[in-house]
Amino acid sequence: MGLAIDAACDVSQAFLQKHNIAVMPISIRVDDEVFMDDRSQVELHRFLDRDMGSRSHSAETVPCSIEDVQHLFLDKLVLEQDCVFCLTITATRSAINDHVIKASFAVLKNYRAARDKHGVAGPFLMRVIDTRSLFAGSAPAIVEAMRLIEAGETPAAIRERLTYVANNSYGYMLPRDLYYLRARARKRGDRSVGLVSAMLGSALDIKPLLRGYRGETSPVGKVRGFEHGAETLFAYAAQRVHAGLLVPVVCVSYGGDVSELAKLPGYTALRTACEECGVELMEAPMSITGMVNVGVGAVSLGFAAEEHVAEF
CATH class of the missing domain: 3.30.1180.10 (Hypothetical Protein Tm841; Chain: A;domain 3)
Known part of the structure; x- marks a missing residue:
C-alpha cells in the first residue's frame, strides 16, 4: 500500500522521500513564468529566489487535471502498489479532490490492462480521502495514513480511521x-x-x-x-x-x-x-x-x- 498527496498538503520533504509518497502537482503561472508545484526543493527555491511572491496576486493556479491523475496512476502507481490512498486538501477550497475522484473511475476500470501488460497480477484499490483542512492542517491525516500502512492495517480500517482524523x-x-x-x-x-x-x-x-x-x-x-x-x-x-x-x-x-x-x-x-x-x-x-x-x-x-x- 502507498500514498499520493496533492502538492498543497504541507509535509516535510524528508517524510515524502522516506515513505516514497507520490505528489499530484499543481501548475502555477506568474506573469510569463510557469512553476510546477510538486513540493520539490528545486522549484520552491526558484520561486523564492526570483521573488515571485510579491507578484503572485496575479498568479493562476491549475490543480492536477483528471487526465494527469489517470496517467500518474496507470503509468506508474498501479504497477508499483496494490492499494493507494490519495489525500487532498479540503474539497471546499480546491478542485483537486473532485478531479481525483473522477480520475479514480477510469483508473479502476483500466488498471488490469496496465498491470497485465507488465506482468503484475492481482487487483488494485484506490481510495480518496478529503483531509477537510489545508496546508499544514492536512499533515496529521497523512502521517496517520503512513503509520497505519506500516502497521499492516486493512484498507477498510485505514479509510475509517483517516475519515475520523480528517474530521478532527x-x-x-x-x-x-x-x-x-x-x-x-x-x-x-x-x-x-x-x-x-x-x-x-x-x-x-x-x-x-x-x-x-x-x-x-x-x-x-x-x-x-x-x-x-x-x-x-x-x-x-x-x-x-x-x-x-x-x-x-x-x-x-x-x-x-x-x-x-x-x-x-x-x-x-x-x-x-x-x-x-x-x-x-x-x-x-x-x-x-x-x-x-x-x-x-x-x-x-x-x-x-x-x-x-x-x-x-
Whole structure:
C-alpha cells in the first residue's frame, strides 16, 4: 500500500522521500513564468529566489487535471502498489479532490490492462480521502495514513480511521500581509477578508488567526503584530499538545526558509512541549500554491485533536 498527496498538503520533504509518497502537482503561472508545484526543493527555491511572491496576486493556479491523475496512476502507481490512498486538501477550497475522484473511475476500470501488460497480477484499490483542512492542517491525516500502512492495517480500517482524523484535524494560518491576502481572495471570489478589515489590519498591524476545520475556513482570533501572533498560535498549540492529540504530530509550515521558524517567539516552547509529550514537531516548507494564495512569510500549523473550542 502507498500514498499520493496533492502538492498543497504541507509535509516535510524528508517524510515524502522516506515513505516514497507520490505528489499530484499543481501548475502555477506568474506573469510569463510557469512553476510546477510538486513540493520539490528545486522549484520552491526558484520561486523564492526570483521573488515571485510579491507578484503572485496575479498568479493562476491549475490543480492536477483528471487526465494527469489517470496517467500518474496507470503509468506508474498501479504497477508499483496494490492499494493507494490519495489525500487532498479540503474539497471546499480546491478542485483537486473532485478531479481525483473522477480520475479514480477510469483508473479502476483500466488498471488490469496496465498491470497485465507488465506482468503484475492481482487487483488494485484506490481510495480518496478529503483531509477537510489545508496546508499544514492536512499533515496529521497523512502521517496517520503512513503509520497505519506500516502497521499492516486493512484498507477498510485505514479509510475509517483517516475519515475520523480528517474530521478532527485543525489547520491554523497566520498571514503577514492582509492586503496581499485580500487581493488573492478577491481574485478567487472569496470575500472572507474585506477591504476595511485589510486596511484597519495593516494600519494597526492587526493580524487574523484563520482556522480550517471540517471544510470551513474562518477567523478565530485577532492579534497585534505578526511576532505576537506567532507566539499566541504556538502557545495555543503547546496547550493542545499537553491536552493530548489524536495523532502524535504537530506540523508547522512556513512560506519561505523554514529555518526562520526557530527565530519566532514561542517556537522553542512549542518544541519543548512536543518533546515532553512524545509528539513529533514536523517542519515543512509551505507549498508554492500556499504562498501564492496567502503570501510569502505566512505560518501554517496543523494537528488532530478531539473537538474543542478554540480560545485566543
